Amino acid sequence: MVIRVAAGIIMRDEQVFIALRSQDKHQGGCWEFPGGKVELDEEPRAALVRELEEECGIQVNVSSPFQLIRHDYSDKSVELHFFKVTDFDGEPHGKEGQEVAWVSLKDLTSYTFPEANVPIVKALLAA
Ligand SMILES: Nc1nc2c([nH]c(=O)n2[C@@H]2O[C@H](COP(=O)(O)OP(=O)(O)OP(=O)(O)O)[C@@H](O)[C@H]2O)c(=O)[nH]1
Numbered sequence: 001m002v003i004r005v006a007a008g009i010i011m012r013d014e015q016v017f018i019a020l021r022s023q024d025k026h027q028g029g030c031w032e033f034p035g036g037k038v039e040l041d042e043e044p045r046a047a048l049v050r051e052l053e054e055e056c057g058i059q060v061n062v063s064s065p066f067q068l069i070r071h072d073y074s075d076k077s078v079e080l081h082f083f084k085v086t087d088f089d090g091e092p093h094g095k096e097g098q099e100v101a102w103v104s105l106k107d108l109t110s111y112t113f114p115e116a117n118v119p120i121v122k123a124l125l126a127a
């Protein structure tokens with residue numbers, strides 16, 4: 001079974017907002033672009049809007065599809081719908097207590113992301 005996920009690359013002034021996945025989660029200890037599982041009968045973009053409100057406390061105004069990545073981890077397969085989020089209301093924060101950071105694009109490589117994110121980080125650096 002493939003798990004569909006929507007994740008947001010929240011951008012402001014050449015910086016991107018990332019969050020630390022807690023140790024008890026899949027890929028725990030890795031940094032992530034906030035987001036989560038797409039529910040049955042839910043559009044990925046709707047899941048993005050819902051998850052970013054739940055996890056970061058923001059209201060997404062403008063998002064655009066960035067990349068779709070299929071990745072098989074040893075324990076699960078994911079289909080990640082990445083969106084760039086370029087306009088939002090509210091100040092992103094770790095609403096669920098997670099550690100967060102605003103990072104310059106050029107510094108993204110200093111952070112460990114899940115394996116599936118490698119092409120995303122590359123693409124952001126190349127942009
Ligand atoms: N949010 C997010 N998940 C990612 C990224 N990269 C990546 O491989 N994943 C994987 O995609 C899945 C996302 O699920 P999640 O744990 O965020 O889901 P969720 O917010 O619904 O939370 P839940 O764990 O409480 O059900 C996880 O297996 C996670 O390891 C990423 O950049 N952001």
Ligand SMILES: [Mg+2]
Pocket residue numbers: 034035036037055
């Ligand atoms: Mg999540």
